[in-house]
Amino acid sequence: MKKLMRWFMALALSLVAIGAVGAHSVYAADDSLAKVKAKGTLVMGTSPDYAPYEFLVNKNGKNQVVGIDVEIAKKIAADIGVKLEIKQMDFDSLLVALETHKVDMVLSAMTPTAERKQSVDFSQIYYTASQDIIVNKADAKVYKNAESFVDKKVGAQTGSLQADLVKKNMTDSKLLGLSKVTDLILALKSHKVEGVVAEEPVAKAYVENDPQLALVKSGWALDPEENGQAIGFTKGDDTLVAAANKSIAEIKQQHLIASYTKTAGQYMTENTANTSMWHYWQYFAKGVGYTLLITAISVVFGLLLGTLFALMRLGHNRLFHSLAVAYIEFVRGTPLMIQVMFVYFGIGLFVDIPALTAGIIAVALNSAAYVAEIIRSGIDSIPVGQTEAARSLGLSTRQTMTNVVLPQAVKNIWPALGNEFISLIKESSIVSIIGVTDLIYQLKVVQTATYKGVAPIFVAMVIYFVLTFSLSKVLGHFERKMQHD
Numbered sequence: 153m154k155k156l157m158r159w160f161m162a163l164a165l166s167l168v169a170i171g172a173v174g175a176h177s178v179y180a181a182d183d184s185l186a187k188v189k190a191k192g193t194l195v196m197g198t199s200p201d202y203a204p205y206e207f208l209v210n211k212n213g214k215n216q217v218v219g220i221d222v223e224i225a226k227k228i229a230a231d232i233g234v235k236l237e238i239k240q241m242d243f244d245s246l247l248v249a250l251e252t253h254k255v256d257m258v259l260s261a262m263t264p265t266a267e268r269k270q271s272v273d274f275s276q277i278y279y280t281a282s283q284d285i286i287v288n289k290a291d292a293k294v295y296k297n298a299e300s301f302v303d304k305k306v307g308a309q310t311g312s313l314q315a316d317l318v319k320k321n322m323t324d325s326k327l328l329g330l331s332k333v334t335d336l337i338l339a340l341k342s343h344k345v346e347g348v349v350a351e352e353p354v355a356k357a358y359v360e361n362d363p364q365l366a367l368v369k370s371g372w373a374l375d376p377e378e379n380g381q382a383i384g385f386t387k388g389d390d391t392l393v394a395a396a397n398k399s400i401a402e403i404k405q406q407h408l409i410a411s412y413t414k415t416a417g418q419y420m421t422e423n424t425a426n427t428s429m430w431h432y433w434q435y436f437a438k439g440v441g442y443t444l445l446i447t448a449i450s451v452v453f454g455l456l457l458g459t460l461f462a463l464m465r466l467g468h469n470r471l472f473h474s475l476a477v478a479y480i481e482f483v484r485g486t487p488l489m490i491q492v493m494f495v496y497f498g499i500g501l502f503v504d505i506p507a508l509t510a511g512i513i514a515v516a517l518n519s520a521a522y523v524a525e526i527i528r529s530g531i532d533s534i535p536v537g538q539t540e541a542a543r544s545l546g547l548s549t550r551q552t553m554t555n556v557v558l559p560q561a562v563k564n565i566w567p568a569l570g571n572e573f574i575s576l577i578k579e580s581s582i583v584s585i586i587g588v589t590d591l592i593y594q595l596k597v598v599q600t601a602t603y604k605g606v607a608p609i610f611v612a613m614v615i616y617f618v619l620t621f622s623l624s625k626v627l628g629h630f631e632r633k634m635q636h637d
Contacts, residue, residue: 184389185232188256194229194236197255198222199243201332201600203357204416205261205381208597209423210434215589215597218419220353221259223412224278224383228257228399239507240587242331244311245493247272250386252497254504257396258384261351263313273387275396277380279409282370283317284355285347288340289366295347297371301325307336307345313379314349321372333358334596337365338605353413361424361603427602429611439594440615446512446580446590451573453516458523463553465528476524483521489582491518496586511583511590515576522572530565531557563634570627574620591615 188194198221200206206219217238229236239255246258250272264274285306287295295301302324308314310329318327328345330336336348337358347368350358359367383400385393403409429436464476483491495517496510505513534557542552584593591612598608 182388182390184256184386185391185395188232188234188392192234194225194232194234195254195256196222196225196236196238197246197249197258198238198240198260199246200240201243201334201596202261202354203420203600204353204413206259207416207420207423207600209419209601210432215435215438219416220279220409220412221261221381223408223415224400224403225257225259227403227408228383228396231399231402232395241507242585243309244331245497245585247384248493248497250384252501253386254497254500256385256389256392261354261381262384263380264382264384265313265316268384271387273385273389273393275383275385275393276400277376277382278400278403280376280380281351281353283314283349283372283374283379284352285349285368285370286337286340286355286358287347287366287368288343289364291346292366292368295368297369298322299371300368301347304346305344307339307348308350309333309336314351317370317372317374318349321370332596332599334599334605337362337603338599338609340365341605357420358603361420423601424603427604429598429607432598432601432608435594435598436591436611436615438589439591439612440619442508442588442590443577443580443619446508446515446583446588447573447576449512450516450519450576450580453512454519454523454572454576455569457516457520459527461520461524462527462531465524466531480521480524483518484525488514488518488579489585492582492586507583507586507588510586511580511588515580515583518579519572519576523569526565526568526572527561529568530561533564534560566627566631566634570624570631573627574623577619577623578616 198206198217200208200217200219202219204219205221206217208215209218210216217240222238225236225238239249241249243260246255246260246262247268249255250258258272262268264272264277268274285295285298285301298321301322303326305326305328306318306322307328307330308318310331315327315329318325328336328339330339333348333350333354336345339345340348341364349370355367359365383396385396461476461480464472465480467473492511492514495514496505496507499505500510538556538560539552542556543549547555581590581592584590584596587593589597595608595612598611599605602608
């Protein structure tokens with residue numbers, strides 16, 4: 153029996169060893185690099201609001217992402233022998249984009265923390281910088297280091313190393329987390345926070361381009377391995393990580409970071425040569441174009457789908473009624489932002505949907521639920537006697553609905569429908585989180601480029617008012633015509 157047990161244990165250990173070797177072989181022989189070479193593009197995900205690492209400039213009327221990280225990505229793509237493609241989105245959406253294969257790598261001054269390493273593979277550290285604190289120049293003498301911010305509010309980018317450092321090293325301070333550095337600087341200037349923690353190159357970029365700001369050293373002695381930037385890859389993409397590490401080794405050996413920093417500085421100088429809002433009119437014009445495009449398409453499909461769901465809910469077919477009720481209640485019970493992210497990232501797991509298309513789909517589907525309820529309420533407002541009279545005259549159910557009920561219902565619900573259309577212009581701004589260059593996205597771009605916080609907001613606010621006011625006047629005109637008729 154003992155001999156049999158020894159043979160059994162030996163066989164089990166052999167199978168485990170073979171399985172481990174096999175698993176290692178499969179893991180090591182991943183085809184991530186081969187896939188990138190086959191498609192001919194290396195897709196980089198980034199949040200371009202973090203100069204000098206990544207930020208936007210206007211070249212020949214088009215937005216272009218530039219910066220230290222972009223130069224590194226170009227080097228990696230060139231070494232692999234493919235073209236670089238850049239996808240822009242909020243910083244806290246980057247890892248989701250990586251896990252859902254929207255991007256091949258994340259290059260956005262990201263630190264390889266222990267938490268991130270659980271779901272993401274990282275390259276070698278390519279750059280390490282100290283952490284500084286941006287303050288208002290009037291308060292520069294008050295704050296000497298991080299310990300000076302006891303019982304004060306401090307800002308940091310959501311999901312960033314800086315936010316973790318504030319939680320760990322500034323326990324007596326209150327943290328305000330925002331997704332954009334531009335928003336943090338605006339919060340600083342409006343005294344919502346007393347300091348903003350940022351990496352030295354980023355802090356210097358803002359201070360050197362804004363005379364109202366000053367820089368304070370944090371005083372933290374940090375481990376370079378825990379404080380550096382690395383490139384994020386999908387778990388198991390060993391061959392792609394190895395290719396990136398080879399390029400990073402060459403960058404370090406040839407001291408190319410200094411050259412990349414100089415190039416980024418030149419772009420920043422171009423951006424700040426003229427910071428008037430008129431100089432950036434093309435940015436706002438492009439944002440208005442995308443906002444109107446998204447709104448127009450969403451209105452059409454939202455109205456069609458809304459009418460369909462309203463009729464399904466009012467119908468006598470239990471299945472259709474239940475489906476309509478379930479859809480309307482679910483959509484109205486979940487935030488539009490979550491719906492946009494689900495369409496882009498969730499459905500994107502199975503079908504590669506461009507950001508603009510995903511944004512339009514999400515906004516249209518969301519609007520359809522509200523339009524359905526507006527139309528349903530309008531139909532219910534028509535007295536039952538109208539339907540009975542039409543049927544007694546020999547009209548069919550369809551004819552009664554299209555010729556008698558709906559024309560009267562439209563008059564009743566037109567103001568509510570108009571409010572929904574106007575709301576769409578403003579609500580469509582949520583698509584900026586997945587990188588659609590609507591008006592809100594362009595507002596952030598101008599803030600990043602000019603280091604001005606309030607002026608771009610004011611311009612965008614005026615533009616939104618002009619758009620909504622103009623639409624309200626058009627809708628009012630048709631409302632008066634219907635009342636007259």
